[in-house]
Amino acid sequence: MSETGAAFLPYAARVGGLNGSEIDSSTSLLQRQNHDIVRLAMGSPAAEAIPSEVLGTIAAEIVGAGAPTFDYGPTEGEAGLLTQLERFTGTARERLLVTAGGMQGLDLVCKLFVDRGDVVAVEAPTYTNGSATISSYEGRLLEVPVDEDGMVVEALAELGAALPRPPKMIYAIPTFQNPSGKTLSLRRREELLALAESWGAMVLEDDPYGRLAFDGAPPPSLVSLSDEAPWVIGVQTFSKIVAPGLRVGWVEAAPAVIARMIDAKQCMDTCTNVPAQLLMERFLALGEMDAHLVRLRSIYRERKDAMMATLDAAFGADGATWTDPGGGFFTWVTFASPVDTRDLFEAALAAGVAYIPGDAFAAGPGFEDSLRLCFASNTSARAADGVARLRAAIVAKYGSG
Numbered sequence: 001m002s003e004t005g006a007a008f009l010p011y012a013a014r015v016g017g018l019n020g021s022e023i024d025s026s027t028s029l030l031q032r033q034n035h036d037i038v039r040l041a042m043g044s045p046a047a048e049a050i051p052s053e054v055l056g057t058i059a060a061e062i063v064g065a066g067a068p069t070f071d072y073g074p075t076e077g078e079a080g081l082l083t084q085l086e087r088f089t090g091t092a093r094e095r096l097l098v099t100a101g102g103m104q105g106l107d108l109v110c111k112l113f114v115d116r117g118d119v120v121a122v123e124a125p126t127y128t129n130g131s132a133t134i135s136s137y138e139g140r141l142l143e144v145p146v147d148e149d150g151m152v153v154e155a156l157a158e159l160g161a162a163l164p165r166p167p168k169m170i171y172a173i174p175t176f177q178n179p180s181g182k183t184l185s186l187r188r189r190e191e192l193l194a195l196a197e198s199w200g201a202m203v204l205e206d207d208p209y210g211r212l213a214f215d216g217a218p219p220p221s222l223v224s225l226s227d228e229a230p231w232v233i234g235v236q237t238f239s240k241i242v243a244p245g246l247r248v249g250w251v252e253a254a255p256a257v258i259a260r261m262i263d264a265k266q267c268m269d270t271c272t273n274v275p276a277q278l279l280m281e282r283f284l285a286l287g288e289m290d291a292h293l294v295r296l297r298s299i300y301r302e303r304k305d306a307m308m309a310t311l312d313a314a315f316g317a318d319g320a321t322w323t324d325p326g327g328g329f330f331t332w333v334t335f336a337s338p339v340d341t342r343d344l345f346e347a348a349l350a351a352g353v354a355y356i357p358g359d360a361f362a363a364g365p366g367f368e369d370s371l372r373l374c375f376a377s378n379t380s381a382r383a384a385d386g387v388a389r390l391r392a393a394i395v396a397k398y399g400s401g
């Protein structure tokens, strides 16, 4: 969380809604620590999953191409990358905009559609940075419970009906959700779209993990189920499937919405980093993305399975529960009373393990008994070490897990 700083400065009113992200702040927090910490906090890909050698070779080529690599580029994205994206996504380029990661896509959507006081429905728990982006445009968060099949759309219908006006937007991470690991069922996807249409609400689908399924394909995306309806917008990223430091993602939306997003992006950063786009273009042009994804799914599946076994051994007898995701990076662990994961955090950090406390994923209070673990970044042995440290911290503080 960042401070607004000197209170006497004439900050814009919307700065009141600017909360930053505990997830992102954990990167700096961990960099400041001098002892060994198993990092189960950030949603970073495995080092082995980043094709750094190939990217290095491509980087040398594009640097060798000289000045054009370092010039401004078109706001919608480099033409060559858009051609590759059309092939990769099966989406026409008029519906695509290249962005600085998924985060810029979320920001652009909120900039276009969220006014002060607008209600945006979100999953509870939801992705902290997504809800923080909504709040930064002074939107109000309507938390909708999540069960085994993802967001409970029946509850959303009731919560929305109780408002003076229905929500303006539904923000959903329907596939291998961050942080819960849950996936919205096909039936609920259809219900969610029907509800949004009946309300005249926008649907913002955030889907960084859909290509990282462990067992067969997940249900079709909301974007693909919506038959190019202009009120459904998809935000995607290469961060989890290639490299997050490149900061390259894309938005899929109706051409008229893309045109307004281009206007908004021109007031923001002119164009996405050109060398990073050229890297992604050439990486996709190698035609090895499918094989790369097969490899990633196998690495992450193995790590997920190992994490399930580790959690079972560490906490299985203590009344704790956790999700067994069908893909993605995260499991969501819920402890029995009296564990409070915010309270525990410093002791856990001192014991050499970092996680994200559950309340970071709530709009208000909530989920103090839960935490998010990323099983993707570390080897299974190292992650097991982290879970052992977590257990030791819990036992030291509460006497049991």
Ligand SMILES: Cc1ncc(COP(=O)(O)O)c(C=O)c1O
Pocket: 043, 100, 101, 102, 103, 104, 127, 130, 173, 178, 206, 207, 208, 237, 238, 239, 244, 247, 248, 249
């Ligand atoms: C659900 C979700 N949306 C968006 C993002 C942001 O992606 P990027 O790093 O490409 O900005 C993340 C990254 O953790 C995420 O989990």
